[in-house]
Amino acid sequence: MEWENRESQENQNQRAENGGNVNGVMYVKVMTDEQLETLRKQIAVYATICEQLVEMHKSLSAQQDLAGGRLGNIYCDPLMTSAVHKITARQRWTPTPVQLQILESIFDQGNGTPSKQKIKEITTELSQHGQISETNVYNWFQNRRARSKRKQAVASSNNGESEVETEVDSLHEKKTKPENFSSQQNSAPRLADDLCFHSPEITSELHFLGDDHLTGKTGMSGNYNLYEHAEDYSMAG
Amino acid sequence: MEWENRESQENQNQRAENGGNVNGVMYVKVMTDEQLETLRKQIAVYATICEQLVEMHKSLSAQQDLAGGRLGNIYCDPLMTSAVHKITARQRWTPTPVQLQILESIFDQGNGTPSKQKIKEITTELSQHGQISETNVYNWFQNRRARSKRKQAVASSNNGESEVETEVDSLHEKKTKPENFSSQQNSAPRLADDLCFHSPEITSELHFLGDDHLTGKTGMSGNYNLYEHAEDYSMAG
DNA sequence: AGAGTATGAATGAACG
């Protein structure tokens, strides 16, 4: 199976229980790209976690060996080796040499950020040389600009100094924003932030892992539907 | 599973790097029931495996404890360094899966940009699931709105390049084109109510499994520290 | 074939 190559058609997700029949046109159950994407991510998460778990288990097993006991190694389960990669792999646009050529030249003309109209034109033109979308063009210019800027900054601010600080801060000296705003940004307590703030959600994460949404035992999902009512988040979930 | 029967709002489909027009024939990729089933199974497999691994690990931990030979936190030290590096580099808030879930839910209720008061409430609520500030919440809503809007705008404008309309397209409305500026969507398909994770959050997931190196060091769950190396990939430049 | 790099894409934050 290869839904890796997602096409975008507009497919409104309508209930297609028994195969929909609309306007005399039969349609099948489809998933929107977005849905596919979500699924893909979910699987990717599982894949990663499994990988990590396996690693961990291996290490533990090793230790366990020393201790004497040992449990089976289920991680060899062939199930894991299925074509998950195909699903989890997302493909991305790659400009053809010709397209790149054109893009570069446009970029070199110095006409900074192309307007949307411009983007359209460019896209149109480039599509003669391969698949491309406006988004691609837009992103390309964004990235191009950002990176050339960055490169410059790096080049100029390369005064020998302690690395760790410089690489991020000196690059864009103006970036430093004081967190004196009405609300606290999390930049200040970075350290503590990163270290501690997981705890509250560990439980939720565990649900994700342990619950049976996927195995379909309870089929009861939508725990968060609690939030459906706009007014009372106070329920402190 | 339940993503099959979801009467969702209309969610136009975006996200298509390489349009679906080939030789003047628009083709769509749909998921058949068979594919859906396959996917479901795969996820279930992962879920099961994860579950087993976790269980196994628990057992191992227990045994290890009994064996008295807690191998300590040797793996803590090297990690700390990378962790620190990562921490110092972090400047921007990243919603945890739970937070995202909640935010999406609220956003889906369609009550526009929340008022100041509302923001406060939401922030309070979300802060139970991780570090967050009102500014973060505010920005999130702004971005969410802006991006879902832009997406629509782009969708309704199309260049005259690929002119092929398809049955599927005309079935609904002809307003989306194989191109997009944003991949986010406001009308969540709610395909996976409690399983919506984004790639960036994978790290969080992993942390959830093993991040006591940050909090407890020698904590009772020191075994999970094996996950440490998961941080390695976050040292991008 | 695995490590390292270039770069497309996603997204939080800021600007006008």
Added chain:
DNA sequence: CGTTCATTCATACTCT
């Protein structure tokens, strides 16, 4: 608010 910038993530590509 809409647009743009900056940063980060994930993947394609390349080099050893």
